[in-house]
Amino acid sequence: MKTVTCTAPVNIAVIKYWGKRDEKLILPLNDSISFTLSQDEMCAKTTVSISPTFTEDKFWLNGKKESLENPRVQNCLKEIRRRASKRKFEGSDENVWSWHVHICSENNFPTAAGLASSAAGYACLVYALGQVYGVEGDLSSVARQGSGSACRSIHGGLVRWYKGEADDGSDSVARPIAPPDHFPNLRVIICVVNAGQKKTGSTVGMKQTVATSSLMQHRISVSVTSRIESMMKAIKEKDWPTFCDLTIADSNEMHAVCLDTFPPCVYMTDTSHAVASLLHKYNDLKTIESNINHKVCYTFDAGPNACIFAPEAVAEEVLALLLQAFPPPPAQATDDYVKGIPSQPATLSKELTSLAEDCVQSGKLQYLIHTKKLQVIPCQEDGHVPSLDSLGFLWS
Ligand code: DP6
The missing domain is CATH 3.30.230.10 (Ribosomal Protein S5; domain 2)
Structure with missing residues (x-):
């Protein structure tokens, strides 16, 4: 044996x-x-x-x-x-x-x-x-x-x-x-959204999209083909801000073709959109501060959970922002709410505190997973x- x-x-x-x-x-x-x-x-x-x-x-x-x-x-x-x-x-x-x-x-x-x-x-x-x-x-x-x-x-x-x-x-x-260390010290934060409704599985969802979405024709023949090339260039040049923009754009396009599917495949929830919107505001602030290499990006698969890529230098700040904007329900301890790499969420600046306060939604996330890219061999x-x-x- x-x-x-x-x-x-x-x-x-x-x-x-x-x-x-x-x-x-x-x-x-x-x-x-x-x-x-x-x-x-x-x-x-x-x-x-x-x-x-x-x-x-x-x-x-x-x-x-x-x-x-x-x-x-x-x-x-x-x-x-x-x-x-x-x-x-x-x-x-x-x-x-x-x-x-x-x-x-x-x-x-x-x-x-x-x-x-x-x-x-x-x-x-x-x-x-x-x-x-x-x-x-x-x-x-x-x-x-x-x-x-x-x-x-x-x-x-x-x-x-x-x-x-x-x-x-x-x-x-x-x-x-x-x-793995091509973009060094990258952290990954996954926001697991409390989602009530049942989603359509990827296999069924993508089949329906191919059969019914005219926007999908455009994605396949035009946009995703050129985005792949732009992404390869951004990776080759280690251009993190462009990598972020392309990642966000492709996630949004995938969810756009999902909505263009008949019947529509709706994966993102209001909470997913609130996370995305908060991260756009965060990136706008980093751009104003001329810190574009500290931008973050998000991507959503066939579900409501956000997967965020953040440079290590700002990972604790982004975690603190998410904790303030999406606090756990009062009965849940923070330790239990943020799983994975132990973290010391940073103290937020005045600007970031007000960003978080503008969108506070308590109990909308189930938990956060704080992890990183793989550093060793995969399988x-x-x-x-x-x-x-x-x-x-x-x-x-
Ligand atoms: C949204 O690999 O689950 O995660 O091939 O039918 O098993 P099947 O689909 P699956 O699709 C995953 C799609 C996605 C995007 C991605 O991972 O590229």
Whole structure:
């Protein structure tokens, strides 16, 4: 029997993937670019075991036995086994590709919070399967078949997912385009919004957008293509203010095509818009102070939660601003409200205090996550071997 445990990070797109040219192979209509986040606060963890004595494949997600019928999981598994069988053909003496597998996956963050859990989850699953079946080479094109955005979590730093041109998807892969410290000391603040309504999932939402939105035609043929090039230039030149503007513009365009969808996909709430508006005012102040390198940017996925990128020099100030504008409900302690990297929120200037006072909304956020970009390799084998007890259900 062979067993491995791996972890994989979350990634946040700054140029969004929204819309497929092939639903089955999960091929996107446009290139996208993302940052891979640190695994300290959020990661997926998967343990896989293969054995010639296992009689069937089995799958547990967050401790619950799940069916392995899911076509996306099946596609990943089939592709890994196909690649593993090729290795045997090339002279490997093991026929491990034919062994059944038991898979245990878990996230260390709430799946329901809509925080890119499928990206980390599928990247982790594919990476762990690759390790246990001995598959080498690019795994992003396999992770892509689990969930499109998962292919970017295979790498660290800034990552570009190339849409590719080939019908079989062979050139639709993710590649690192800049190392983790390219924009050094960046902090990430995620505002988890208290959202009552249920959102339309990304897969369904983007399909409806492609089918019904005329604004989407413009995004694909004009705006996102040129924004990708501008973003590549901003990254190459380490032009942080332009990087911020492009990130914000692309998030807003994605949500504009969502609203142009019939029926509309509404992901951002009033609180999401209040966070965005506060950050625009913050950036205006930094521009007046001639501190444009201290600008911050926000981006929203298919949900109401804001993901904010802030230079470390102002991260505590931005946290203090958010705490003042969106205080926890009176019963909740600040420690419990700001999760992740311990912080000492700064004392706000008069100008910033009045910005916060203009938009105070108590209890509108569930909590904040304070984290950073990934500094080490992305998907990795976890040195900590889980106890047999915790793996007991693998064998049941
Ligand atoms: C809004 O990767 O979840 O997060 O490929 O259908 O599984 P499927 O969609 P998914 O889409 C994520 C879209 C997004 C933007 C992004 O991450 O680029």
